[in-house]
Every structure is written in structure tokens, then in C-alpha cells.
Amino acid sequence: MRTLPVGDRALLVEVSSGEAAQALHAELLRRRADGSLSVREIVPAARTVLLDGLDDPGRLAELLPGWGIPPLTARADDTVEIPVRYDGADLADVAAMWGVAVREVPEIHAAAGFRVAFCGFAPGFGYLTGLPARYDVPRRATPRTAVPAGSVALAGPYTGVYPRSSPGGWQLIGTTDALLWDHARVPAALLAPGARVRFVPQRCS
Secondary structure, three states: OEEEEEOOOEEEEEOOOHHHHHHHHHHHHHHHHOOOOOOOEEEEOOOEEEEEOOOOHHHHHHHHHHOOOOOOOOOHHHEEEEEEEOOOOOHHHHHHHHOOOOOHHHHHHHHOOEEEEEEOOOOOOEEEEOOOHHHOEOOOOOOEEEEOOOEEEEEEOEEEEOOOOEEEOOEEEEEOOOOOEOOOOOOOEOOOOOOEEEEEEOOOO
16 A cells, blocks of 8 residues: 655555455445544545545555555445446457457356446446456547547446447447436436446347
């Protein structure tokens, strides 16, 4: 673990892996909820967590290495189910990269338990981890100028769902009608860091 000051009231914590960042994020949220940590914002990323609005960042930097960070545990009430039709334009390419038949890609993907590691890129977009490392895939050599909203896609170790139409270079494996970002909903984002996600296969029409 490495801590870096950011301005007068913020601290960036670097850890060794995505899993460690998720576990630290969960512990920071727990401590803020029980009143033992006073912080305005807690923002996770791939291997870092930013804490902003601290009264004494230096003191927290001294204490953090001594914390016992418990492993992540699943809770039934934080699992989001996303229906998906595995009809993506890059399904055959992903199958070839995985070395499996096309019909096996949905089976492998839907069998994984995902967690939202962090959010970014666009409002409502979550970077989901959960597939074994052998299923990592590269981004497309030529990004698309417009990826349809609701596209379920893969890049590197992550799965993501495009909340709106936008350019993108991820490998498209499916589509969903789930609303990832809805201004009329509270909260507007369907996915939040730390949430568990399960993809539920639907019949393609």
C-alpha cells in the first residue's frame, strides 16, 4: 500500500490489485458509515482509492497500513441482475480468442459472478470484474464511431455496458434493455462501485 497526498485535504491510496482496491473501498465505506472515518468522497479506480475532504490526510496515511482489510463478501441485497441477449457483433471474434465455440461464450460469461470495480467513462458506466484472467481480450484495433446504448462489451479484464450511444473499442458480445442511467431514478446509476452483478441470458428475437 502506498499513500500520496493530493492537495491539503485529499489522499490517494495505491494498492497492488483491483481486488485490493475493491476491498479497501468497501472498508472505507463501512468506516464512514459507522462514524469512525470522516471523509466527503471515496472514489475507487482500477488500483487506487481517492479520499477527498479529510481533516488530517497525514494522520490517515500513517494509520492505513495497520488496518486489517477484510476480504470482500457477497450480499444478497447488492446483486444487480442484468438481462442480456448474447447477439453482439464481436461474439465470434471473442469465441476465437477464447478458443471455444460461439455458443460457449454466453455460457462462460453468464456463469461468472461480477463486481463493479469502479465507474467512469460515461455516467452509469461500470467496470465489472469477475471473468478469469484467461478470458481477457484486447480492445478492437479500430474503434467503432458509435456503439449502441445497451451494448454489453469486453476489454482487458473488464465487462461493461454502454449506458448511451458513444464511440468505443470494446468487443461487443450482447445487448440489454436495462437502463444504466436514468435521471428519473434515485440513484440515477443502476451500478455503483462494490455492487455484485449477474448477467441473465435472454432468448434472442
